[in-house]
Each structure stands twice: as C-alpha cells, then as structure tokens.
Amino acid sequence: MTRLQKHYLYLLWRNKGFSLLGIMMAVISTYAGIALVATAGWFISAAALAGLTAVTAMAFNYLTPGAIVRGFSMARTAGRYAERLTSHEATFRLISRLRSDIFRFLSSRFWVEQPFDRHQTGSRLLQDVQHVESIYLSAISPGVVVVSVSAGYLGVLGYFLPEALMIALPVVGSVVVIMPLLYSRLVIQPQDELHTLRSTQWQTASSLISNFRTLVLHDRMVKATDDLTTQASRADGLEVKAVNRQQWIAFLTEVQLVILIVAVFYLALNAASLQTLEPANAFMLLLLSLGSAEILVTACPVVASLQLGIRALNRLNHVAESEAEETSEPRELITSKATQSTLQLSDICYQYPEQPDPIFSHLNKQFKGPGWYWITGPSGSGKSTLMALLAGQLSAQVGHIQVVSADKQFPAVMPQSIGVLRAQLRDNLCLHDDYSDEQLWQALSIVELDQWARNLPQGLDTWLGDGEWQPSGGETKRLGLARILLQDRGIILLDEPSAGMDAALAQRLFARLAEHWQQKLVIVNTHQTFLMQSDQTEIPMSALITT
Known part of the structure; x- marks a missing residue:
C-alpha cells in the first residue's frame, strides 16, 4: 500500500463519524425506496383482490397499509436529504484535507515549475485528483448499498419464496462479483491506455505546432504528421473497443437481472396458485425484484470508481516521488x-x-x-x-x-x-x-x-x-x-x-x-x-x- 493510499484511509478514519452516518443514511434511503415500491405493489394488488367481493372489500384494512406506504415515502425523502448532507460533508472534509496534503507534499520537494506545465503531468494530475475525490461518493458508499441490498433482497426471498434462492443466489453473485471483475479487466484497462495515448497524441500535436519550422527545414514534416495520424487512429480504435466492451457487459448484466425478475415472478405466481403464497405477495416480490435490480446494476460502475481511485492514488504518489527524483538525479x-x-x-x-x-x-x-x-x-x-x-x-x-x-x-x-x-x-x-x-x-x-x-x-x-x-x-x-x-x-x-x-x-x-x-x-x-x-x-x- 502506497503512502497516499494509507493517508487516504487515515483521513477517512478521521472523518468516520460523517462517513459512517452518510453510508447509513444511503442504506436507509435505498431500503425505504425499495420497500416503498414493494409495499405499494402489495397494497394495490391486495386492495384489488379484496375488492372482488363485497365481503372482502368491507373487511380489508386500507388504513394501516396506507400509513406504511406514507411512512416509507417520508423515510425515503428524509433519508435522501440526510444522506446528501452527511455524505457530502464527509466528502468535502476528506478532499479538502487530501488536496492540501497532496499539494503540500508535492511543494515540499525541490521547486521546479516547468514539469507541472507538461500536458501529460498536468491533465493526469487533474483527472487523478477528481478520481480520488469520487472514491467515497462513487465507490465506498454505493458499494455498501449494493452489498446491503443484495443481502436484504436474498433475505426477503428466503423468507417468502425459498425456492427462488436457487436462481437468485448465482445471479446476484454474478451481477455483484463476476461482472464487476470482468468490467474492471476488460474496460478499465483500455480506458487507462486510451488516456495515455490521448496525452501522447496531444504532446505530438503540440510538438508539431511548436517545431513546425524546424520540421520543415529538416524535411520531417510528413513523418511527424503520419505519426500523429497513426496515434489518433489507434486512440479512436481503442475508444471504440472500450465502449463496445462496456455496452456488452452492461447488456449481459441487465439480461441476467431480467431473467431473475421473470423467474422470481413465475415462481411466485406458481406458489400463489398452490396457495403457499398470498397472491398479493407475488406482486410484492415482483416489484421488490425490480427495485433491487435498479441498485444491483450499479455494481460495475462502483468497482470501476474504486479501481480508478486506487490507481489515481498510486499515480499521485508516483508523481510526488518521481518529481523529486527527476529534478535531483541529473545533477x-x-x-x-x-x-x-x-x-x-x-x-x-x-x-x-x-x-x-x-x-x-x-x-x-x-x-x-x-x-x-x-x-x-x-x-x-x-x-x-x-x-x-x-x-x-x-x-x-x-x-x-x-x-x-x-x-x-x-x-x-x-x-x-x-x-x-x-x-x-x-x-x-x-x-x-x-x-x-x-x-x-x-x-x-x-x-x-x-x-x-x-x-x-x-x-x-x-x-x-x-x-x-x-x-x-x-x-x-x-x-x-x-x-x-x-x-x-x-x-x-x-x-x-x-x-x-x-x-x-x-x-x-x-x-x-x-x-x-x-x-x-x-x-x-x-x-x-x-x-x-x-x-x-x-x-x-x-x-x-x-x-
């Protein structure tokens, strides 16, 4: 673990109060949102079934489910507001200290202005700081939410429809673990190479413009433009490759979740026909699956944000150390x-x-x-x-x-x-x-x-x-x-x-x-x-x- 990675964890621990509170509010608001959808689905379907006859319609309790729906709605709104306040406060505290510490560490080295004017260093530095800033909001907090929703969803399925676990367990495992690992392996690496290639392309273009007269005098203009065209073509091809892979992984993830939703609903209807499950609960499980799938599909971006943040910390650590080496080694x-x-x-x-x-x-x-x-x-x-x-x-x-x-x-x-x-x-x-x-x-x-x-x-x-x-x-x-x-x-x-x-x-x-x-x-x-x-x-x- 690099020095800056350890320092990031240290700062995260120093702000653990707001950080943990923000994560807890994110989990609560997400649970409340999914429960609101599922309960509303149960309430609507139960009310519809109760209204089929006058006797069941008179006996059906509309007040308690309505109060529960309103309660989940209020909990979701309050949770989202509290989550925004706490998580953003935690993020601002974290990145304000992290930014100052990173640049203090850089400035403590021998002062050379020119290396930081380089496009490759400057653009990468800016992008890496942005990736580090998003670790908590885009990786840690939503990652905990994905894991919590997975556990909660499987727990509810196990309680109401145990036979659905045979399908749900492998699908959820694939969506939460396998697909993000595949995403990080097939998509993040080409994107990283793409950024490096774009930086090289920019440097080549800048060098071509600034050295135009010298290149013409030495009859090297054609070769320089050919090199730039080759770099642009490679970068475009790599970008298309990364986008295609990203779309395919997203498509495979969504297909698995659709299969899970259809399978759960089919098993729920089958259980209702056998009178082992109330018909209204079948619709509740359908909407629960839909609401949970909306959260589970974000597992790939969560892992991507985490990996990008870790790599950014590594590169920032390398820049901080290499700048000192670069300025002192030649002399x-x-x-x-x-x-x-x-x-x-x-x-x-x-x-x-x-x-x-x-x-x-x-x-x-x-x-x-x-x-x-x-x-x-x-x-x-x-x-x-x-x-x-x-x-x-x-x-x-x-x-x-x-x-x-x-x-x-x-x-x-x-x-x-x-x-x-x-x-x-x-x-x-x-x-x-x-x-x-x-x-x-x-x-x-x-x-x-x-x-x-x-x-x-x-x-x-x-x-x-x-x-x-x-x-x-x-x-x-x-x-x-x-x-x-x-x-x-x-x-x-x-x-x-x-x-x-x-x-x-x-x-x-x-x-x-x-x-x-x-x-x-x-x-x-x-x-x-x-x-x-x-x-x-x-x-x-x-x-x-x-x-």
Whole structure:
C-alpha cells in the first residue's frame, strides 16, 4: 500500500463519524425506496383482490397499509436529504484535507515549475485528483448499498419464496462479483491506455505546432504528421473497443437481472396458485425484484470508481516521488567547504527522442561564480535545452552535471513561462516558503512592482489568476524575478527573463539586479544582449556546441 493510499484511509478514519452516518443514511434511503415500491405493489394488488367481493372489500384494512406506504415515502425523502448532507460533508472534509496534503507534499520537494506545465503531468494530475475525490461518493458508499441490498433482497426471498434462492443466489453473485471483475479487466484497462495515448497524441500535436519550422527545414514534416495520424487512429480504435466492451457487459448484466425478475415472478405466481403464497405477495416480490435490480446494476460502475481511485492514488504518489527524483538525479550537489558556486558540465550528450541529431555531443563547460554568463544564439540553437539540463528538468543520456553550491542548495530557476497561481499575491511570491511582508515589499521594489502592488485592491492579499486580477506579460515576468530574489540562492538560472518587458525598464532592472547579485553565479538565456553589463560574459551557443 502506497503512502497516499494509507493517508487516504487515515483521513477517512478521521472523518468516520460523517462517513459512517452518510453510508447509513444511503442504506436507509435505498431500503425505504425499495420497500416503498414493494409495499405499494402489495397494497394495490391486495386492495384489488379484496375488492372482488363485497365481503372482502368491507373487511380489508386500507388504513394501516396506507400509513406504511406514507411512512416509507417520508423515510425515503428524509433519508435522501440526510444522506446528501452527511455524505457530502464527509466528502468535502476528506478532499479538502487530501488536496492540501497532496499539494503540500508535492511543494515540499525541490521547486521546479516547468514539469507541472507538461500536458501529460498536468491533465493526469487533474483527472487523478477528481478520481480520488469520487472514491467515497462513487465507490465506498454505493458499494455498501449494493452489498446491503443484495443481502436484504436474498433475505426477503428466503423468507417468502425459498425456492427462488436457487436462481437468485448465482445471479446476484454474478451481477455483484463476476461482472464487476470482468468490467474492471476488460474496460478499465483500455480506458487507462486510451488516456495515455490521448496525452501522447496531444504532446505530438503540440510538438508539431511548436517545431513546425524546424520540421520543415529538416524535411520531417510528413513523418511527424503520419505519426500523429497513426496515434489518433489507434486512440479512436481503442475508444471504440472500450465502449463496445462496456455496452456488452452492461447488456449481459441487465439480461441476467431480467431473467431473475421473470423467474422470481413465475415462481411466485406458481406458489400463489398452490396457495403457499398470498397472491398479493407475488406482486410484492415482483416489484421488490425490480427495485433491487435498479441498485444491483450499479455494481460495475462502483468497482470501476474504486479501481480508478486506487490507481489515481498510486499515480499521485508516483508523481510526488518521481518529481523529486527527476529534478535531483541529473545533477550532483557538492556542499562541503564550498566558498564559490560553480556549475561543471562534463561530457554532456543530449538528444531529443525521435530526432536524428543530438543537441549536445560531449559538452564540457564550467560556469564559475561569482559572475554573470549570458547564453546567446538564435531560436532552436539549444539555449532552453541547456537551461533545462542545468535546472535538472532534463537528464543527459551521457555525462553529468556537478553543482558546487556555497549555500548548499540547488540553483533557483526562472522558466520562460511563469505560472500565475489563482491565489493571493503574497502566495504567488512565497510559493511554498515563508517570507515576511518586509521581504516581499523589498523584492517587489527591486523589480519595480511595489507601486503596482500598492495600487491593487487589497495589496498583497489581492487574488491573482484566472477570473481574478490578471497581471500583464511584463508584470508576470517581474513576478518571476521577485520569486527568485526571495529564494536568494547562490546559483541563479534565468530563461528569457526580459521577454515582454519594455526595453528601458529591462535595462534598469538588470542593472539593479547586476548590483544585487554581484556575489552570485547567474546564467541567463537571452536574445537581448543589450542588457549585458561591461564586466559580464557572453557565451554564444555556437561556441559551446563546437567545443
């Protein structure tokens, strides 16, 4: 059992009061609904039979059955209302804590923004959180209801019509156990493969669009589009296969339940003709079977929700652990007796998958601090790839990167795309660390955002992001720089930090940053060489690749 699975069970146990109450209310409301249908069927048929003669009509008690029907109706309504309140309260308590714990666990790792921008990671993360949230409402609670209804239905059949158990037991067992196992084996696995294939398809399409010029220049456009078409065809075929299997299993389940209903009603009518069962009870058993079948048919979705939730917890646990591994494995951090920060690339070779030529082949380079290094070159020359290798976001196929850090920390990384969280300005600056308001205002002042922040409706407490206060492109870049200032690492990596900024503003900022970071090792990937100071070093990518 993974760490997050254990944590989910722990949170479920912590909220056992509302969780158990919600399950109990779900069982009560379901029982009341089925009993209402069965009792109403008995009442109607008994009243009809009693009305055949004047004597039985006068002797028939209409009041007690009518009161029982009203009682079940009220119990069903009250139970459903109480079940909604308690189960949703239990779910909200559970997922609110689970969400915060999952993202706290992720954020406690070394902060790298870029991996979470990947479609495969981002979409899967969102879907997995939704699957985990539905475990209680869509699997645990309805699962208990299915088992309770199965037991109750078989118990009533055993009391009124014991001979029907020979048919009911295998059918109920098949519908509740065998068909869900078959569903999980034949349907869930293709659906999981389908999601992975759709993610790969999206990545291929995104890569095709973003690298259109490179693909055309290298005459690889036709192959790229053929690969995308092949992936789409495979995904469509897998989706059709999964839907067909799902429909067949649903059809087989419903056929078994129809056979059960017909068989029970036939045996009940036969027992009534032999006067071993009251005729009205035959109709009661028919409606009881119909009401129970409506619940039993949900067994397959219940098991599917449970399995999807468990797999989601496994994947979230894997993401949480692999992100840390992914960001730390490519580099070796040396902290003992380090007085100056250094980045040493030794024999680095890196080639993108399905690309004919490597980006770097046996690259050796040392960046020694304090000082600024500006990596320059045209688009597509490998600047961002080099930054991703230095940041640990990519792993070289050959060679290693040695990080000698005076402050015993990995480099602070500012990616090209700065994510604005839907949260307060202070949270967008602090991320998972804690800083004082004085530190926040100092960082904002350095990047000339202090006046902008003071003009916001609630200052540092103003919410940013989608649907809230949205900073411009240049303001977003400066927020990214403010984050790096707050982290105060000995080594700083900046990937196109001035893109979208006014030239005069960028010159002022980087002149100020050069003074503020004069004792640090700063490596900048840029097209804008006019921002360099006279004592800083320019390294063209062409010089790195040829050495």
